[in-house]
Amino acid sequence: MPLKTEPVTINLGPQHPSTHGVFRLKVTFDGEQIVDAEPVMGYMHRGTEKLAEERSYVQIVTLTDRLDWVSSMTNNLSYVRTVEKLANIDVPIRAQYLRVICSELQRIASHLIATGFLMQELGTFGGTPLMYCFREREKILDMFEMLCGARVTLSYMRPGGLIQDAPPEFWERLKIFTSEMPGYVDELESLISDNEVVLARTKNVGILSDRVAVDASITGPMLRATGVRWDLRKAHPYEIYNSLHFEVPIGSNGDTFDRYFVRINEIRESIKLINQAVEQIPSGPIRTEIPYFFKPPVGTAFSSVEAPKGELGFYIVSDGGISPYRCHIRSPSFINLTVLKDLLVGASMADLIVIFGSIDVVMGEVDR
Amino acid sequence: MFGFGLFKGLLITLKNLILPSRLFTTHQYPDRKVGPIELAKFHQDWQNTSFLQFLFNNPIKIIQSLLGLISIKDRYPQHSRFRGQEFGWYENRCTGCASCAKYCPLGIIKIETSRSGIDLDEGQKYKVDVFDIDMGRCMFCGLCVEACPYDALFMGSGFEESKYFRQELNIDIDNLKNNDTKPSNWFRPQLEGKNYDPRGSGPLEWNQVGRHEKPSDTEQASKWGKR
Amino acid sequence: MNFNNIQNLINTLIPSLPSWIVFMSAAIFISFFVINAVVMTGALTVWLERRLLARIQSRLGPNRWGPFGLFTPIADIIKMIGKEDIVPSTADKKIFNLAPIVLLVPVLLVFAVIPMSSNSFLGQLNIGILFIVGVTGFNTLAVFMAAWSSRNKYALFGAMRGVAMLLSYEVPMALSIVSVVLTTNFILNIEGSSLSALSLVGIVEAQRIPFFILQPLGCLIFVTAASAEMSRAPFDMIESESELGAGYHTEYSGIKFAIFQLTEFLAPVATAAIISVMFAGGIRGLSIIPGSISLIAKIFIIVLIFIWIRATWPRLRVDQIMNFAWKFLLPLSLINIFSQAVLLQIFLSSSSISNTELWIIAGINWIIAAVSIFILAKVFGHKGRAKNIPIPSPLANMEFKSE
The missing domain is CATH 3.30.70.3270 (Alpha-Beta Plaits)
Structure with a gap:
């Protein structure tokens, strides 16, 4: 007698342990196989773009902290660069170096979180690699506290430079950190990359082809995992990246393992970048003073930086007033999430979580 | 392959278990459990006694701290720029x-x-x-x-x-x-x-x-x- | 202390009692003692697991209640009992309430036959190992009862995986037990012992050298299958918390959830007890140390290893778990039985047995284990990490200036 079977629809989220916030995924399962997946976004919509229209250009910096709350530095950087482009503000060289150091530190922190939570979703009980990642991230947060008094919502950058120069103890801690970190990364990698269970779970899971990735305008480690060598730091160098030497790590076939592997290698490259920047950094002012309620000329500007999760861009339309007429955010998490369905259909339930974790989204940035 | 990576992972977790530099990245707040030596140090701040003297004077406290029952006030060291x-x-x-x-x-x-x-x-x-x-x-x-x-x-x-x-x-x-x-x-x-x-x-x-x-x-x- | 002793004690204290009352009162006394001891062990395991996991993860773990946080499990239990016991309105209430008990009882029953001294608690059960295999098979039923009756899709997913996995891993587990029984039977026959080869006391008696040395392959298979049976890492598919929330006990709360948790933490103790009896010589050990203490030490060490493994390895996917059971463990256990039978036939056909012969068998078994695992891994194994060579895609490659 043939058994009657029917697909099961499950609402994954908005409250679910591994949806990284409030993300809802309507998944139709045939047994363990996914036959359909429909992402539902917008549970965390806070209207950041609309709020920006009512705030002065300096005040918006505090809003950008809350976009991708594990990488506030790069959010700040992307925004202030757009304002500087809009109003033609010069940034002192020392501030540019400090910005690069900060954003590379933030990249390390963000990639550590991505790696840790990927491992958590692979099911290491209690998240041993996650705890190791957090242990290292904590050191970065301590350094951020030295810079600007906050650990997560930093608001460190201002149009025209930085709010404060780094205290002397920051440089000592940075030196210790950059000397110790490669060892920890090696240890983390040998804990994860050689593990047969991790390989079995991540190799050839959630393969994204380079054609699909480019067509869907995927950016960041997810794009580089498919083998496309595209990094804004190299392609359109901003700040002082021109004077620093680094590699762009790429993957081979764009599966979950490659995404993880690209991130781990990017941590190494970031440490190199920090070391170079610390060697080269000149002394001098760190801020071009601009008025608080300054009025940029009428016009538009778009500028983007290579955030840990991809290309983070701001598009600002100014009508000559003290606040932007329109502020659009091109957030990498949201755009990277658009290929979720392509990756999921045909995978199994356990793969769903791993694939979603490997995309590395932060819901604050997806819903904005 | 053959599970060597699995055992490598086991060795790394063991290393993290044993090495003292990897332990105690957690800060206990608002108070911290202390052993006898730290307790004596804490008391020395306001009583100028040596460790042995302290040990002799407060045997009950020492036993309690060995059992992990004594806690002293502690706060996370934060930078003076903290907002x-x-x-x-x-x-x-x-x-x-x-x-x-x-x-x-x-x-x-x-x-x-x-x-x-x-x-x-x-x-x-x-x-x-x-x-x-x-x-x-x-x-x-x-x-x-x-x-x-x-x-x-x-x-x-x-x-x-x-x-x-x-x-x-x-x-x-x-x-x-x-x-x-x-x-x-x-x-x-x-x-x-x-x-x-x-x-x-x-x-x-x-x-x-x-x-x-x-x-x-x-x-x-x-x-x-x-x- | 065992059942017979207590029966005798009651008989001598009150001689005129009918035999069935003596039997019942002795049984109640001993089960009261065993159950309480075992549940306390479970609570201690909770503490041990949390502390050790925390230390491995460079955290601190619970350290507030009592010395080193030892009273934390008690606080947990009080909290659990104080919570509201929610039964979903669409649940099948009878089965929903029965499921935790069905899950807990087999684990407690296992301890009845573990020989803690020269005899087990309930006297000598001469089919002890069969009893264990039969009784632990119940957890499949309990998991499915819990999930199906709670009418939750996540729970159902967990139970679907669980039933498939638990049933599959029964097979290699039972087959690895067969080789133990085979060896025991040979050795006991030659020694002329009257003990049954199926009883745990007999298995302990036969372990002149511990069976994990004599048949490493069998031990490995049993440990793997047992950790799947109690659904611990890397086989914790049933309650994979990152995917299914809590798996089969998603809908449970309060005291019922406490029972699930208790079972989850008692299972490694029970499994460690079985493993130490079957493969590590049970109460055998140094002659200075009392047998029960050496058994407890062995259980403790094996539980530590389970916790260590849990802290390190991620979990496998459900199809990989099934593949592992049927393609890897089953052939291995068949090889194990076959080689063990042939070796015993060759070496032990004489009427006497020397330790040297056993050591030779052990050596051959280690070689067989290594070779068979190597071959099977080659055939079925994952291809491993080919040195990750980045392949640049032709799309949108940046022109690199030579630096």
């Missing part, structure tokens, strides 16, 4: 210009002023009648502190201002006046120059926190007196 909760405000420095209220991205600072009639040498100032900060909505971005032209407003250094009701989070002017002001060094290079640590040192008076020293009477007379 904390208790705002420090100096009435003597404040002119009531309300820059902070203007620059606050959330508009949670409410200032009402009246003519004070006080005609200082430096110029006139307003009398601040109302200075409310709605801490329930504050995000501690510090823009108000950055905006203050007379160094009258400072971030605090703590994070223990939680209350049971949202209304209690409203800080009014009496609260600001009566608090011990231990200003954070955030955006105040003059305090960093003095190596002031809000966690260790005592509260500062209004004439200690400015960007400049208070001008002497002769200086005042020469600068503003003719007016």
